[in-house]
Amino acid sequence: MSKFDYKSCALPSSTTHIRLLQLRLAEPTTTPKSTTSPSNGSLVCELLTTPIAAPLKFKALSYTWGTAEKTSFLKLNRTQLNITPSLHTALQYIASQQEDIYLWVDQVCIDQSNGAEKSEQVLLMSDIYRKAEQTLVWLGPAADRSDELMDLWLDIGQKAEKTAGGLESYFTKEKIHRLLEIMESRSVDDPLTEPYHQLVDEARPRFEDLMQAIVDLDERPWFHRVWIVQEVSLCPDTVLVCGHKIVPVDFVRQASNIFAAALKQSMRSNPGISFAQLALQAQSHRLGPLLSTRKRRQRYANSKGEGEELFHLLRKLFVESDTRATQNRDRIYGLLALAVDAEQLGIRPDYTTLNVASIFTHVARAMIRQGRIEILSFSQFPKEKDIEGLPTWVPDWRPNLAPSYYTIFESAEEHLLGASGSTQVSMLPKMVQDVLSIRGYLIDSIEEVGNVWHASDDHASYLHLFKTLQEFCSKSATKDELIYENPLRRAEATWRVPIGDLYWDPEVDYIRARKPLVEDAYHECVKISEIIVAGERQLTAEEIRRSPSGRYRNSMSGMDGKRLYITRRGYLGMCPDPAVAGDSVVVFCGARLPYVLRARGEEDRHTFLGEAYCHGMMDGEVLGRERERTFFIE
Structure with missing residues (x-):
């Protein structure tokens, strides 16, 4: 079979159109959906184009590439397109559950060898995930009791939305202290108190039994990718898919709130060191911060709250957090669709230049010019060796940067320090690119x-x-x-x-x-x-x-x-x-x-x-x- 050539499915314009993958199995599946194995049918697909302004109905896929070696393949437009094994597995599972769907998958729908096309398509990521009917978050095949955990999230998430749905309305500056009182005591006179504590009591032994499953799921590669943040945040209808289990991500967020309260009680009544260590691992899982970013983005999209600046996103993902990107420049580009100030900062993806240091320098200079001089606290040493020529004042935004000793929640707290008084950032016109x-x-x-x-x-x-x-x-x-x-x-x-x-x-x-x-x-x-x-x-x-x-x-x-x-x-x-x-x-x-x-x-x-x-x-x-x-x- 001949090799697929993207010229056979050229985009009218990579700034206005996207490709979609029509996904189906070559023959009916013989594998029951209740098992942990995908269908063994081969994948036969078609690739077509559609305008992003008014696209065909489609779903978007969020997944991890795994190894960069493309040793698996799709039958695509009567040709063969090599893909990574992890994507092949994901598509087999999805094809066995959903018939004849149009799917947007970055590895297939963007010509990865075309830097110019890739740069322009990244700018469309916000539209792609916002306009998708649904985003499918593929976590991988079932393993380590993941089926039981997915069932628990679904059950507790549904009940939390019905019986303790009022919890959401308490996450405000004015009412958060009331919520803390409710969480601490059953005697608080509030309509939310009793249903909330009943649900915590029900969930507690079930979460205790599955704490190791939470830790194991958290270690899956998907949670470490920088791109997942926008992929899980932009689409109103986003679901987690693990094996043959599917759970709406907002149910998981509701269940996570209950889990946090249940775990607090569990740690009080289980003083053992081994239990405390496992509970601490389960409590620090990456899903919570990720879902809080999604909630904030969805509120912004519905004009109910403020979005997040690029600075906040970078700090959240790379300071004391192990977030990774295959290409260094994607530490920036992977967040642009979420950053409300991306256009104001003048950042445009560029996969054609080999000078990665210039990209980081431009971003740092733009943020300082807008007043975000505190990014200097994250220019730490030693710098990453593979970003050659990075100025000393420019952060490389590598994983697990040390936090600044001064951090506040700007939307809820007043500043405590002000070394420069009432002055404003003052920069000279750029004389030399690398010099601040x-x-x-x-x-x-x-x-x-x-x-x-x-x-x-x-x-x-x-x-x-x-x-x-x-x-x-x-x-x-x-x-x-x-x-x-x-x-x-x-x-x-x-x-x-x-x-x-x-x-x-x-x-x-x-x-x-x-x-x-x-x-x-x-x-x-x-x-x-x-x-x-x-x-x-x-x-x-x-x-x-x-x-x-x-x-x-x-x-x-x-x-x-x-x-x-x-x-x-x-x-x-x-x-x-x-x-x-x-x-x-x-x-x-x-x-x-x-x-x-x-x-x-x-x-x-x-x-x-x-x-x-x-x-x-x-x-x-x-x-x-x-x-x-x-x-x-x-």
Whole structure:
């Protein structure tokens, strides 16, 4: 059989038309749908074109390519098109369940060898998934009790929609605290309370029995792909398909809310370590955040809420999250259909250029120009080696980036920090493509740094950090510099610096550190560490966790991977790991945090090192002390 040639099904225009796959089996299936095997019939298909403005009725497929080797094939328009084995398996299952459907599948419907066509078709992804009758999310064949889990999601999801459907209306800034009260107590006087708790009681033993199945499903490759986020979010009617089981994704989201509450109760009544470890794995599954993104997108599509900017999507997927893409540029392109500011940022997919670094640089520059200077916190080192020529200030958006120590929910919280005061981001016109020319203020140069500190270190490491900071405070006091209004303000650095002046309070979330609450918690933290290191007595993990000392230690986690520093004039703070004596602490116009730069030898040329905290310079104090200047960062 001859090889399929896309010229035989050319698009009138790749900006206005798409291809659809007409899918059917060559012969009737003899395999019952209740089994875990697909039909053994061969796939005979046709490929046709349709305008995206008014397409034929079709369904879209979300799946994972698996291996890049295309060792399986379709009989397509009397020719043969090679495809990946994972897609072949998915199409066999779907063909055995749904007769003669039109399907949009990226691997088949886009000429993957044509970079120009691919670039233009990616721009249509939003329309493709929005206009599809249904999106089929193929998770793979049944395995590891997945059939039982799918049945449970379907059952609890349906009941949640009927009996606790009011839950959805409580996910607002005004009512969320009421929902938390309902979840915590059966005695709350609210129509939702009793049906909600009855459903949790019913679901709890069933979810406990299937926690390992949840963990196993979460490890399937589909959950790690960057493209799935838009694929599962855009179409109003989206279903999960696993083997021969099908569950509407919104039922899964409803069931996940019940599961979270049930699991909380389970952990209280099952103190065993092995149960707690398994419960923690099941609780941190990727499906929850993914479905919350879908919910937000659907609300935006129905004019009931705001959408998400590209910055928020990138942070959600690549910061402390293992999201992957076959091509590095797809870390950006895979999210454009969801980003409400994609057009404003001027980002267009380009699969023809070999210079991937230029794509990341353009995106970073565009976001900073729009005021998103906080993306600099995610330019971390070492950079990925296969993105050659990436400037030091540009994030590579690789999986599992470290979080910034300063993160807020902009739609619900007020800002707590503002190092640049009321200034706005100020960039010079682009002189050199890779150089960030930005206005800001030089605070001071670093004189000395401490050891790199990690939140997972032992109590001796905590004590060493506290002692080093006390020594730096003493050195600062000996300098003849009026940088702190009084000695007491300088002394506050001992308990403000280790937490970046942000303290976690269970009643109100994060707050600015204040006396005597945080200062007392700091002293208790020091005392407990001294007791443990000295071996005077053994404290239980519960004692440590529940005390103010435990809250202070928790607040310190934001400084994980940073170093203490003192500047030439006596400023105190925390700086990124690569920083050394001689590097500069700066505040850019429009930035809420300071950053650290390193001079390159040329006048005003620098490399970027990372975010910092500077005691006494987090509320715009720099405006009245330093002269504005331009930094050129390469």
